[in-house]
Amino acid sequence: MAETPSTSETTGAPGGHEPAGFPPFKTETFPSQFFWLAVTFAFLFVVLWRVAGPRIAGTISARRGQINADLGSAQAARGDADAANGAYQTALAGAKARAQALAEANRKTITDEIDRAKAAADAKAQEDVAKAETRIAEMRVAARAEVSRAASDAAVQIVARLTGETVGTDDAAAAVRSVTGN
Amino acid sequence: MALNPMEQFEVKPLIEQPLLHIAGHPIFFTNQALLMIIVTVASALFLTFAMSRRALVPSRTQSMAEMSYEFVAGMLNSAAGEDGLKFFPFVFTIFMFVLFSNFFGMIPGSFTVTSQIAVTFALASLVILTVIVVGFAKHGIGFLRLFVPHAPLPLLFLLVPIELISFLTRPISLSVRLFANMLAGHTMLAVFGGFVVLLGGAGGILSVLSLAPMALIVAIMLLELLVAFLQAYVFAILTCIYLNEALHLHDHH
Numbered sequence: 001m002a003e004t005p006s007t008s009e010t011t012g013a014p015g016g017h018e019p020a021g022f023p024p025f026k027t028e029t030f031p032s033q034f035f036w037l038a039v040t041f042a043f044l045f046v047v048l049w050r051v052a053g054p055r056i057a058g059t060i061s062a063r064r065g066q067i068n069a070d071l072g073s074a075q076a077a078r079g080d081a082d083a084a085n086g087a088y089q090t091a092l093a094g095a096k097a098r099a100q101a102l103a104e105a106n107r108k109t110i111t112d113e114i115d116r117a118k119a120a121a122d123a124k125a126q127e128d129v130a131k132a133e134t135r136i137a138e139m140r141v142a143a144r145a146e147v148s149r150a151a152s153d154a155a156v157q158i159v160a161r162l163t164g165e166t167v168g169t170d171d172a173a174a175a176v177r178s179v180t181g182n
Numbered sequence: 183m184a185l186n187p188m189e190q191f192e193v194k195p196l197i198e199q200p201l202l203h204i205a206g207h208p209i210f211f212t213n214q215a216l217l218m219i220i221v222t223v224a225s226a227l228f229l230t231f232a233m234s235r236r237a238l239v240p241s242r243t244q245s246m247a248e249m250s251y252e253f254v255a256g257m258l259n260s261a262a263g264e265d266g267l268k269f270f271p272f273v274f275t276i277f278m279f280v281l282f283s284n285f286f287g288m289i290p291g292s293f294t295v296t297s298q299i300a301v302t303f304a305l306a307s308l309v310i311l312t313v314i315v316v317g318f319a320k321h322g323i324g325f326l327r328l329f330v331p332h333a334p335l336p337l338l339f340l341l342v343p344i345e346l347i348s349f350l351t352r353p354i355s356l357s358v359r360l361f362a363n364m365l366a367g368h369t370m371l372a373v374f375g376g377f378v379v380l381l382g383g384a385g386g387i388l389s390v391l392s393l394a395p396m397a398l399i400v401a402i403m404l405l406e407l408l409v410a411f412l413q414a415y416v417f418a419i420l421t422c423i424y425l426n427e428a429l430h431l432h433d434h435h
Binding site: 022023024025026029030031032033034035036037038039040041043044045047048049051052053055056057058059060062063066 | 188189191192193195204207208209210212214215218219221222225226229230233236237238240244247248251252270271272274275278279297298299300301304305308361365
């Protein structure tokens with residue numbers, strides 16, 4: 001502790017007696033305080049101004065840019081997805097329409113075929129019916145002729161049995177016709 | 183005399199011989215100088231090395247550094263507008279210097295740089311000088327309109343002196359606010375710390391009683407941490423507001 005009296009006097013150095021007075025108001029410490037404040041404050045100012053500030057600002061703006069770019073690409077991806085979805089929907093609708101048209105065409109061909117077959121069958125049946133009716137009519141005429149002959153024969157026989165007279169077949173037939181009305 | 187609560191504010195040379203003389207005044211390397219160096223180097227390292235990775239997804243320290251940056255930038259932008267941002271390095275330095283000084287002062291056994299009126303007054307004078315220089319550089323002699331509010335002429339005889347006095351007392355209010363807050367808080371801590379030592383040394387039931395001031399110290403410590411941040415914030419926001427006046431006078435914001 002080889003301190004000169006002037007040092008302990010001007011700075012209130014520790015050691016011997018407790019220095020009197022309110023410490024912050026000791027003006028003899030002010031030059032040292034101002035000096036070190038100027039040095040350290042200037043140092044900090046230069047570091048923050050030239051190094052730390054730009055570095056932090058750069059990082060923050062880079063992050064902001066990255067976020068904006070990411071948001072933009074996400075937006076673009078969504079647009080692409082929307083477009084793809086639209087294209088898919090269009091293709092789907094087209095395919096659906098084509099399938100419907102195909103089914104419709106198929107149905108039409110089948111119906112036509114059925115109609116044609118039905119018509120052919122109908123025509124054949126009609127023809128058969130007509131043929132059968134003709135035959136029936138012929139048979140009816142033949143049967144009627146047969147019945148008339150039988151009736152006139154029977155009449156001849158009856159007359160012969162009853163009267164013993166022989167009646168001509170023509171007369172008998174005429175009589176039968178007059179009875180039956182045709 | 184560890185029980186003298188004022189002893190912690192003593193600026194003591196750590197090296198007995200003065201480093202140099204400026205205009206006849208000896209410059210010592212003091213405990214306060216050591217703390218100033220620690221404070222500035224710590225905040226410079228914090229803000230530089232926390233950002234060394236420049237990660238897009240920040241680490242905890244990096245996001246703290248970014249937070250303090252954006253905090254000050256937001257403060258300056260909202261108080262002084264876009265053109266205030268060119269003073270960002272200045273305000274950022276003031277904020278970090280005061281904040282780190284206050285926080286490092288909270289470490290027991292260290293020294294609170296901002297508990298010295300010389301330091302706070304020098305900082306406040308720097309702020310006001312900047313305001314005056316900026317004001318005259320931007321508006322010329324029109325900067326003096328700052329002291330003339332929009333009011334009827336008779337009222338101006340009253341208002342102009344009030345505005346002048348309020349402007350001139352700014353460096354005092356700005357510096358004394360910070361200085362007194364730090365001084366009072368640390369004095370209170372030292373006083374209650376003295377109670378703990380006295381009661382603890384007394385023995386018997388008094389030793390048990392020493393737990394009461396101990397608990398109080400813990401509570402005051404928490405309060406002082408809040409004050410440490412708050413005073414740095416107040417100092418910085420007032421700097422922003424004064425800069426805004428220099429840039430825009432009273433017209434618009």
